[in-house]
Amino acid sequence: MHYSVCLKTRCPKLVSNPVPPSAPQPESAVAQQINKMAALSLEAPGTTEGARISIHSEGKGLYGVTNPERTLPDLFEEGRKVTGDGNFLGTTQGEGYTFVSYNEADTIRKQIGSALIFRGLEKNSMVGISSQNTAEWSLLSLGCDVQAMTMVPLYDTLGEEGVKYILNQCGLTVLFAHPKTLKSYLSYLPETQTVKLLVKLPSPDIKECTPEELKAAEEHGVDLVTWDQFVQTGKDNPVEPNFPTPDDVCTLCYTSGTTGFPKGAMLTHRNLVAATVSVMTQLGDCVMKKDDVHVSYLPASHIFERLVQTSMILVGASIGFWEGDVKKLAINMQALKPSFFPAVPRILNRLYDKVMTEVGASKLKSALFNFALNSKMKGVEAGYVTKSSMWDYVIFKKIQNMLGGNIRVIAVGAAPIKPQILQFFRAALGASVFEGYGQTECCGACTVTHYSDHSVGHVGGVLDTCQIKLMSVEEMGYLASENKGEVCIKGINVFKGYYKNEEKTKETVDEDGWLHTGDIGEWTEDWALRIIDRKKNIFKLSQGEYIAPEKIELLYDRSPLVGQCMIYGHSLKSNLVAIVVPDELATASWADSKGIKGSYEELCKTDDLKDEIVKQVNEKGRAGGLKSFEFAKKIHLSHEPFTVENDLTTPTFKLKRHNIVKYYKEEIDTIYEGLD
Known part of the structure; x- marks a missing residue:
């Protein structure tokens, strides 16, 4: 038992949540501080x-x-000292998990660093990787840190042109690729002249390079090796670590954005360590601990997952990787039994x-x-x-x-x-x-x-x-x-700037x-x-009124029947319109209560559902204090959600407004008829 604090009354409340044995009782120092400061x-x-x-x-x-002077290798050493041969990185093929220990990872990371040096890279060199979350992804990151190199993650939603842009901007000479993405990167080689070494990452059923892959690489003058071959190179040619300073860049984290080429945010060891420690401080009694297990399924190429993994490493906790299939995530979690779930x-x-x-x-x-x-x-x-x-x-x-x-x-x-x-x-x-x-x-x-x-x-x-x-x-x-x-x-957490921009x-x-x-x-x-x-998305209507669409969308999203919503206005028009994706479950419940039959797609075409949604969003708009010109005068219902796959959202689920407007141009033109 431990005490929590109600921030409305500042009064401690007894809670039966399990907490680390070291948690202060009956009330933590942080909780006392909050009571004091209100x-x-x-x-x-x-x-x-x-x-x-x-x-x-x-x-x-x-x-x-x-101590903001620490680096990521320092955090790894702290975690290793806590647990040593304890579980670190876990993989599965649908049943139980097999783990690499912290001590085993220590050996492998040094071999990876040595292999990178043997292949001609130096301190602050950039190393590319295109892969779903795997133990090899995290081991490569640790290996880059050993020799103060910069990891550059690539991901599918950057698009072909975005990936080529990054390869050329960074001048990447070494690239690690998952079997699912290797074919694409081999096809990019004619337009990316810098890559000299491709390393094929393993998957449960694929570990070797095919004759076709080897031939394609040879035709472009690129050396193609397996992960095991690469690591063996480091084992045979050991090099002393050359650890980074806090201000060395540990990763270039490219943001896909909603328009234009991606921008590479330069994040230093100081940035990531400070962010990690400060988040853990805020978690208080719920902070990660040695016995915690984290399920890794959110893209490691994005900073959210990277931040979670770094936190786990600091306390010597375990990280288990999913199989890369959303349909198997629940099965993986039932086998792993994670205690920490980022979502x-x-x-x-x-x-x-x-x-x-x-x-x-x-x-x-x-x-x-x-x-x-x-x-x-x-x-x-x-x-x-x-x-x-x-x-x-x-x-x-x-x-x-x-x-x-x-x-x-x-x-x-x-x-x-x-x-x-x-x-x-x-x-x-x-x-x-x-x-x-x-x-x-x-x-x-x-x-x-x-x-x-x-x-x-x-x-x-x-x-x-x-x-x-x-x-x-x-x-x-x-x-x-x-x-x-x-x-x-x-x-201390603010980045160094955009690479070459x-x-x-x-x-x-x-x-x-x-x-x-x-x-x-x-x-x-x-x-x-x-x-x-959101400031950047403001636009002006023909009568000169400024519109902040995200403010309106946040209000409309509170309507039970609204799953997703995009507000649109044109500088030559005086009214707003909206594209709404109804919530499928709420729509089914509503239809059942009204005795209306039909599939979700069929219901989205009915005036009954449209009228009900208009009624709900108008109620939310009035309650939220919207001005008359901030209400969407007409809406179009779509059964197709805005997703990363159809390129209507970013990987962090921000709306790609330009793409949505282009995708629904005909529907927008139709619902504008008769408005202005």
Whole structure:
């Protein structure tokens, strides 16, 4: 048993969640500090701009991060000292997991570093990789760190032109590729003149190079070897480590963006270490520990997953990799039994829909489930999170077992999540759910909800690696004097700049070192950050009114029947329209209640569903204080969701507005008829 804190009353509340034996009792020092300060972030000392810093920075200067001089190899050594031969990287073929220990990984990382040196690379050289999450991916990252080299992850959604652009911009000479992507990279060789060595990564059923692959590589003067051959080279030709300094770049993290070529954010060891430690500080009693197990399925090429893995390494915890098939994720989790589950809203939405569909199949089951859920929800809202209630054993055990039965912490990032879904998982799984905010350019995180805070509707307090201020955006009506404005970040976690792109760097980071995120935020009464809009997507209607579409979309998304929504307006038009993807589960329930028959696709074509959605979004708009010109006057319903696969969202699920408008041009033209 340990004490949590209700941030509304600042009163400790008894919780039956298991915590590390070392957790302070009855109330942690951090919780006492929150009670004392009654705030989730503090005013930065000496500021005249309203900047705020972490509650953990009090008495420690502007930033409270402990020892920011450490590097990623230092963090690995700390984890290895904790566990040594303990489980580190786990792989599976559908049944149990086989692990490489920390000590074994130490040997392999040095062999990888030696092999890179033997192949002619030097300190600060760049090494490319294109692969799903695997043990080899993480081992290569560790190997690059041993010799102070920079890892450059590539991923499918960059597109062919984007990948070629990166290969040429970085001048990559060594590239590691998964069997599924190797064929594509062999075809790129004529247009990428720098690659000299291709390493074929292993998969469960493929380890050797085929004659066709070897022939294609030879035709372009490229050496193609297997992963085992490459590592053996390092084993036969050992080289002493040449560890990095904190300001060496550990990775170029390319952001796909919504338009133009990708930009390579240069992240240093200091950036990633500081971000890692500051997030762990915010997690308090729920922080990762040696016995934790992390399921790795979110793309390792993105900073969110990288941040989680680094945190696990620091404490000597285990990382198990999925098989790369979303249909097998639940099976992998049941075999791995992870305790730490990072998630994006899209994944949690699917799990939620699956559970509610099964429950809705029986009226008796639905009534009992909702009674149990409401009971646990009341506890969550009061500050209690537990998995040892009667309802957990009778009702929620099956849901918990779907994810392995051992989930202790869920970390949510990359996009907004509906409050009711976040609270659902706190109740149903009896797990602590944290929501964070950040972007690649600030190493993935600048705020995280506090471990004692079970409220919703915000992304937490400032981390002790940075300070945040809100800058007025007058044309949108957001004023810093009213605690609203563009979110700007300065600190140890802010990136070094975009690789070979000084123009974009200057557009993003001002002369005083403030990173301009383009997001609009506001401070809550508890001085937590709430994201309410997006600056870069504003446009003007024909009557001169500025429109912030994301503000409207956030309100519309709260409608039960709305799954996804994009607001569109044209400078020659005076009205807004919307493309709406109805929520499939909610649509089915609505149709059943109305006695309307038809498939989901058929229902999306009916006026009845459209009228109901218009009614719901208008109610949300009025409740949210939208002005008359901010309402969508007409909508088009689409049964096809906006996804990465159809290129209508980025890998972090931001809308690609230009692509959506192009994709739905005919429908938009149609619904505009008769409006202006």
